[in-house]
Amino acid sequence: MRNGGRARLLLVILMVTSLFLITLDLRGVKVIDNFKQGSQTIMSPFQRAGSVVLTPVKNFFSDVTHLGRTRNQIEKLKAENANLKQQLINRKNADVLLKQLKSILDLAGTAGYKVVNAKVISHGSSQSFSQTITIDSGTNAGIKKNMTVLSQYGIAGVVKDVYPNTALIQLASDPSFRIGARIAGTQQIGILNGRGTRSASLQLLDNSTTIKEGDVLLSRGSIANRPFVPGVPLGYVTGVDNSAGAVAQTATIRYYTNFSTLGVVAVVVTGSKSNPGDSLVPVKPRVKPIPTVTVFVTPSPTPTK
Amino acid sequence: MFTRQISIAAPIFLIIYVIQESVISQFRLPGGGFSLLLIFAFTWAVLSETEVAAVIGFAAGFLMDLSQSTSGPFGQWTLLMLISGYAISYIGYGDDNVQANAIGIIFFVVIANLLVEIAYVATGALLGVSVGSFIQVLITLFGMSLWALLISPIVLPVFSRLHALVFDSRSTL
Missing domain, CATH: 1.20.5 (Single alpha-helices involved in coiled-coils or other helix-helix interfaces)
Known part of the structure; x- marks a missing residue:
């Protein structure tokens, strides 16, 4: 109590x-x-x-408690991530196309060509051993058969067939492709043949002339600029065949254009009023000197055991 | 004797409080979670005399008032826990049906948990504390009781042994 x-x-x-x-x-x-x-x-x-x-x-x-919600969120984030990745790829692709287009326009602008830009929408099947591409512009854009097609570095091919909204381009690498070429500077002429790869063969018309490795080839041009406008960079000499008994000297040429990476091209609808001559010859890249560092090592006074 | 008991019990209370605030409060458990300090205080209260249970309730309530998550006026939890501790001991202490039976203790703890929360809501309404919608209050009350029912059997042996250590009780659960 x-x-x-x-x-x-x-x-x-x-x-x-x-x-x-x-x-x-x-x-x-x-x-x-x-x-x-x-x-x-x-x-x-x-x-x-x-x-x-x-x-x-x-x-x-939290994951255990919100298992369903977390799974939904993961699915949503995965979808979002895939979408962003796609956007990034598209953006990268667009950047590459933009770069190519800029180079093409620079090339065409320097020569004074009037061009129609087009996007490559498909690469032709190689089962018939032909090298073609299809572009997204045709007669509606003023493109006609046998017009020169440019890439950012030079020749890409020639318009083989044309439709209202598309056109088939025969690439310069096609084995049946032929183009009159001249060597920049020396003005020697020859005929360039495609080989199905990035390399081509050049046959000079005059057997008294000589060529050497590194020589740059330009297109000679055709009558009324069709199928080829003059002055378009074709490629450079990588090898010369000096075999005895040959009627004319031949050489192996490497095209400037990488045909497997073509994204955009330009079709020359009107050539320049005057021959651009050698003005389109690509500038050789300058080698930038790399600074070297010299390290002097002084031997230690006491030898290590 | 009483000083010795307080000097041992005080650090235990503080440790439980720190665990509650630093560990258990970190988890956003569904249904409002549980309060280890509440379970601890009620377990000790049911095992103690009314006098000791009142002090236990007072100390636990005081610590709960110190918590940053408490929205009511300082002293509200102190008063409620004091009364709850005293009441739970008054009803349960000395009754072997309760003290000698783990289920009885758990029952007391869970019911006390529920009632003290209801009392907090009721007195909070009188003191102007907003506690949310009626449905939300019901869900929280149900959730906390359920959590207490789940946690009490797990912690009861530990809390019982600690009580025996502090108050020199001969019987532990």
């Missing part, structure tokens, strides 16, 4: 204390606020540590 009375007294005291605390808090006494802030200051390092340590566990439980 005595113990029960003491317990009740204690209860009353503690209740009064609690009510006192509530009253103080509701009256906005600063001491209570400071007390709470102090306790939070002490607790915050523990909470930070707990947060760091428990993050993997929290993530695990």
Whole structure:
């Protein structure tokens, strides 16, 4: 009984204390606020540590709890990621096409050609051993048969067939492709034949003339600029055949154009009024000197064992 | 004797409080989760005399008021826990049906958990504390009770042994 009375007294005291605390808090006494802030200051390092340590566990439980939602989110993010990847690829592709187009326009602008730009929409099947591409412009864009087709580096081919909105281009690498060529500078002429690859063969018409490796070939041009306009860079000599008894000297040529990476081309609809001559000969890349660092090593006075 | 008990019990309370605030509060458990400090206080209260249970309730409530997540006025939890601790001990202490039976203790703890939360909501409404929609309150109350029912059997042996250590009880669960 005595113990029960003491317990009740204690209860009353503690209740009064609690009510006192509530009253103080509701009256906005600063001491209570400071007390709470102090306790939070002490607790915050523990909470930070707990947060760091428990993050993997929290993530695990979160994943388990929101399994369905997480899966949906993963699927959504995967789709979004695929979309972004596609956009990135498209962007990279567009950048490449833009670069090619800029080079083509520079080339055509230098020569004074009037061109129609077109995008390559398909590469012809090689089952018949022909090398062709299809472009997305045709007669509606002013393209006609037997017009010169340019790439960013030079000759790409010739318009073989033309349709209202598309055109078939015979690439310069096609084995049946022939073009009159002249060597820049010396003006020696010959006929260039495609070989089905990036290399071609040149047969000079005059057996008294000579050619050497590195010589640049340009197109000679045709009557009324069709099928070929003059002055278009074709390629450069990589090998000369000086076999005895040959009627005329022959050479192996490497085209400037990489036919497997054609993205955009330009069809020359009107040639330049005057022959551009050698103005389109590609500038040889300048070799930038690489600075070298010389390190002097002084031998140590005491030999190592 | 009483000083010795307080000096041992106080660090235990603080450790439980730190675990609650630093570890358990980190998890956003469904249904509102559980309060280890509540379960601890009620377990000890049901195993203690009314006098001790009142002090236990007061201390636990005071620590809960210190928590940053408490939205009510300082002292609200102190008052509620004090009364709850005293009441739970008053009803349960000395009754072997409760104290000698783990299920009885768990039942007391869970019911006390639910009632103290209801009391908090009710007194909070009187003191101007916003507790959310009625449905949300119901879900939280149900969730917390369920969590208490799940956690209490796990922690009961530990809390019981700690109580025996501090209060020199001869029987542990």
